[in-house]
Amino acid sequence: MLELQHISFSAGDGDANKEILDDVSLTVSERFVAITGPNGSGKSTLAKVIAGILKPTEGKILLDGEDITALSVTERAHRGISYAFQQPVRFKGLTVKDLVSLAAGRKITVSEACSYLSEVGLCARDYIDREVNASLSGGELKRIEIATVLARGTQLSVFDEPEAGIDLWSFQNLISVFEKMHARTNGSILIISHQERILNIADKIVVIAGGKVTKQGTREEVLPGLLAGRICPALEN
Amino acid sequence: MDELEKMLLMQIADLHKVPDGAYNIRNNGEADGRRSTPHIRIESRKDGKAGIDIFISGKAQGESVHIPVVITKTDYRETVYNDFYVEDGADVLIIAGCGIHNCGQATSEHSGIHTFHVGKNAKVKYVEKHYASGDGNGENVMNPTTDIRLEEGARLEMETTQIKGVDSTVRTTRAGLAANAELVIREKIYTHGKQFAKTDFSVALDGENAGADIVSRSVAAQSSQQELYLRIDGNKKCHGHSECDAIIMDDAKVLAIPALAANNVDAELIHEAAIGKIAGEQLLKLMTLGLTEQEAEEQIIKGFLS
Ligand SMILES: Nc1ncnc2c1ncn2[C@@H]1O[C@H](COP(=O)(O)OP(=O)(O)O)[C@@H](O)[C@H]1O
Ligand SMILES: [Mg+2]
Numbered sequence: 001m002l003e004l005q006h007i008s009f010s011a012g013d014g015d016a017n018k019e020i021l022d023d024v025s026l027t028v029s030e031r032f033v034a035i036t037g038p039n040g041s042g043k044s045t046l047a048k049v050i051a052g053i054l055k056p057t058e059g060k061i062l063l064d065g066e067d068i069t070a071l072s073v074t075e076r077a078h079r080g081i082s083y084a085f086q087q088p089v090r091f092k093g094l095t096v097k098d099l100v101s102l103a104a105g106r107k108i109t110v111s112e113a114c115s116y117l118s119e120v121g122l123c124a125r126d127y128i129d130r131e132v133n134a135s136l137s138g139g140e141l142k143r144i145e146i147a148t149v150l151a152r153g154t155q156l157s158v159f160d161e162p163e164a165g166i167d168l169w170s171f172q173n174l175i176s177v178f179e180k181m182h183a184r185t186n187g188s189i190l191i192i193s194h195q196e197r198i199l200n201i202a203d204k205i206v207v208i209a210g211g212k213v214t215k216q217g218t219r220e221e222v223l224p225g226l227l228a229g230r231i232c233p234a235l236e237n
Numbered sequence: 238m239d240e241l242e243k244m245l246l247m248q249i250a251d252l253h254k255v256p257d258g259a260y261n262i263r264n265n266g267e268a269d270g271r272r273s274t275p276h277i278r279i280e281s282r283k284d285g286k287a288g289i290d291i292f293i294s295g296k297a298q299g300e301s302v303h304i305p306v307v308i309t310k311t312d313y314r315e316t317v318y319n320d321f322y323v324e325d326g327a328d329v330l331i332i333a334g335c336g337i338h339n340c341g342q343a344t345s346e347h348s349g350i351h352t353f354h355v356g357k358n359a360k361v362k363y364v365e366k367h368y369a370s371g372d373g374n375g376e377n378v379m380n381p382t383t384d385i386r387l388e389e390g391a392r393l394e395m396e397t398t399q400i401k402g403v404d405s406t407v408r409t410t411r412a413g414l415a416a417n418a419e420l421v422i423r424e425k426i427y428t429h430g431k432q433f434a435k436t437d438f439s440v441a442l443d444g445e446n447a448g449a450d451i452v453s454r455s456v457a458a459q460s461s462q463q464e465l466y467l468r469i470d471g472n473k474k475c476h477g478h479s480e481c482d483a484i485i486m487d488d489a490k491v492l493a494i495p496a497l498a499a500n501n502v503d504a505e506l507i508h509e510a511a512i513g514k515i516a517g518e519q520l521l522k523l524m525t526l527g528l529t530e531q532e533a534e535e536q537i538i539k540g541f542l543s
Pocket of ligand 2: 043044045086160
């Protein structure tokens with residue numbers, strides 16, 4: 001279980017100090033939690049704070065009761081946090097297989113690597129030896145990013161807008177990837193998304209606007225309001 | 238041949254034993270085994286210079302020649318001339334390379350001057366590896382020079398690698414291409430400590446539709462220094478592409494000087510260059526997979542140079 005207690009994050013220094021996250025508290029104990037909210041509301045910043053890439057200016061992060069606020073990215077990865085970037089990173093020279101192997105934390109066979117890629121809808125044989133470089137499209141890169149998190153198979157998987165850049169046709173498959181993950185995970189999936197189809201399978205939905213949690217609750221509690229557009233999160237407060 | 242010499246051979250030529258096909262092993266300046274085959278003839282030079290002439294018949298199809306050089310003496314310097322005569326239509330793999338192990342206090346140096354005369358429509362893959370080790374303070378110096386003439390429709394692909402160990406190197410490559418000839422060069426260099434590496438490529442696209450594609454990837458770590466000069470002259474309708482991609486670390490210095498000379502309105506020449514440290518995002522991504530920062534760095538470099 002992940003607990004965020006009174007997390008604040010401000011970027012920049014001096015006068016231009018900007019509060020990007022403002023006293024965010026939430027727990028992720030359900031199997032599938034979705035975070036949604038307008039662009040620029042601080043969702044990716046929150047994901048980076050969880051992964052340890054950004055250090056919060058205030059607040060505490062607990063994983064299964066352990067205070068991990070001071071732990072590095074590597075240490076958090078060892079504790080079982082995985083993070084799929086909103087904008088995946090390209091590597092000249094590293095192949096898709098190299099990356100999936102590093103994610104799995106061991107040498108994996110071609111067929112194992114292929115099975116992760118197939119799960120995210122990539123025809124594995126075509127990709128396994130490709131370099132994770134500029135020759136891959138944004139959508140391909142996005143799916144490889146998701147495959148690295150699948151290969152890790154840890155207790156907490158954080159996905160930052162996995163649907164972005166993926167065409168509608170493949171989107172169907174993507175939903176089923178998450179449905180499957182939902183069904184079999186022993187831990188939790190935390191997914192940042194704008195997609196109704198994804199919000200629809202969430203056990204809990206958290207709405208973030210202007211760096212604050214403006215609403216959280218079960219899907220039944222939060223979704224109708226979001227869809228009716230009554231709680232357009234940007235305008236709410 | 239002792240264990241050390243065998244180890245050097247492994248490093249530069251992946252040779253565990255006597256290779257298949259034609260070969261010539263040069264060990265501390267002495268011939269240490271030579272074999273010619275029906276299609277590949279190796280002879281000592283007749284002009285008094287050290288080195289060999291290699292004659293490759295047009296009948297050689299998918300055959301290979303190994304010509305490794307091993308040096309284990311300190312305070313030893315040599316200049317060796319190897320000339321390759323590749324007949325029209327041949328198809329060969331040439332594996333060269335130099336391994337120096339210098340335990341002494343003095344400099345050991347190998348300058349290999351390789352000249353390729355590649356006949357019409359012949360195909361050559363030329364693999365060259367440089368490796369050096371040693372526990373003394375003696376410097377290991379290697380200065381490979383490669384001179385390439387490609388006749389009409391010939392193709393030469395050169396893979397040249399130097400990973401650590403060599404203290405000082407000046408690598409010079411000159412090429413002239415006739416019509417429809419094609420040259421592909423892939424260079425990989427890793428320098429560290431106080432090493433110095435200079436690479437100088439100069440390619441003249443003299444014939445219609447000649448093409449060159451040259452990519453140099455390098456990593457400069459600690460206080461090593463690298464210089465890269467890369468020139469392509471387009472003298473007819475032709476296409477040339479060169480790329481220099483360097484990762485710089487610590488206190489290293491990299492100087493890249495590309496030059497494109499278009500002497501014909503239909504010459505299409507492109508150069509790309511990038512020098513920079515490892516991107517922070519790349520390190521972070523691998524750290525989220527559980528690697529330490531140092532492990533992440535190693536993986537990124539390994540991938541970059543593989
Ligand atoms: N390093 C930074 N320095 C300054 N501002 C930043 C930095 N990173 C993000 N921001 C700003 O913080 C806000 C939240 O960004 P982000 O977390 O990426 O939002 P979201 O993912 O919800 O779209 C935005 O206004 C963004 O411009
Ligand atoms: Mg975002």
